[in-house]
Amino acid sequence: MDLFQNPDENLLPQDGTLLDFGCIYSVQESQRLFDELLASANWKNDEVTLFGKKHITARKTAWYGTKDFAYTYSNSTRFAEPFTGELLSIKDKVEDHLKESFNSCLLNLYHDGNEGMGYHADDEKDLVRHGSIASLSFGATRKFVFKHNTEPLKKELILHPGQLILMKDEIQDFWKHALPKSKKVKAPRINLTFRNIRTN
Numbered sequence: 001m002d003l004f005q006n007p008d009e010n011l012l013p014q015d016g017t018l019l020d021f022g023c024i025y026s027v028q029e030s031q032r033l034f035d036e037l038l039a040s041a042n043w044k045n046d047e048v049t050l051f052g053k054k055h056i057t058a059r060k061t062a063w064y065g066t067k068d069f070a071y072t073y074s075n076s077t078r079f080a081e082p083f084t085g086e087l088l089s090i091k092d093k094v095e096d097h098l099k100e101s102f103n104s105c106l107l108n109l110y111h112d113g114n115e116g117m118g119y120h121a122d123d124e125k126d127l128v129r130h131g132s133i134a135s136l137s138f139g140a141t142r143k144f145v146f147k148h149n150t151e152p153l154k155k156e157l158i159l160h161p162g163q164l165i166l167m168k169d170e171i172q173d174f175w176k177h178a179l180p181k182s183k184k185v186k187a188p189r190i191n192l193t194f195r196n197i198r199t200n
């Protein structure tokens with residue numbers, strides 16, 4: 001893992017900003033936080049409605065906030081739970097690195113490489129438009145891919161445990177991102193995305 005990431009370098013050639021801050025936690029600390037979050041987060045299977053039909057996702061999520069924000073996603077609404085002490089300390093560390101603050105966090109649990117997330121943009125109307133979204137990974141190393149909406153442009157990243165990346169500016173208007181499934185990955189992964197929910 002590159003310990004000397006230059007977070008000032010935008011990894012995208014145009015239409016948005018993607019920064020890589022490298023690993024902000026040691027391997028040991030990442031493992032401890034992974035175990036802790038796996039055991040203690042309020043994991044739920046999401047219920048998504050596609051073409052009028054309800055589906056239960058294999059991937060699990062947990063949703064925390066500084067208030068009981070409502071978050072609507074594929075026609076289902078959930079209310080944020082209050083941040084736990086552990087999550088607040090992670091949030092503090094992320095905010096310290098980025099010099100930005102966040103009011104909510106979505107956690108995703110992928111049990112193994114059979115679970116992933118298809119191409120999407122984090123452009124829900126509940127989110128602050130062009131706001132920063134910080135993504136922190138624990139557990140299995142996975143590939144993360146960005147695809148431009150109209151140009152033949154792609155950017156792939158390998159996300160390691162403890163690694164922090166930041167998406168900001170117009171990125172969600174012009175790019176989609178995905179966590180591809182991979183038969184090779186046998187271990188679970190937890191991802192935290194710190195976001196800002198609109199408060200007015």
Ligand SMILES: O=C(O)CCC(=O)C(=O)O
Nearest residue numbers: 106108117122179191193
């Ligand atoms: O698991 C990841 O790294 C990405 C998750 C993601 O894109 C999302 O929660 O919107």
Ligand SMILES: [Fe+2]
Nearest residue numbers: 120121122177
């Ligand atoms: Fe996303």
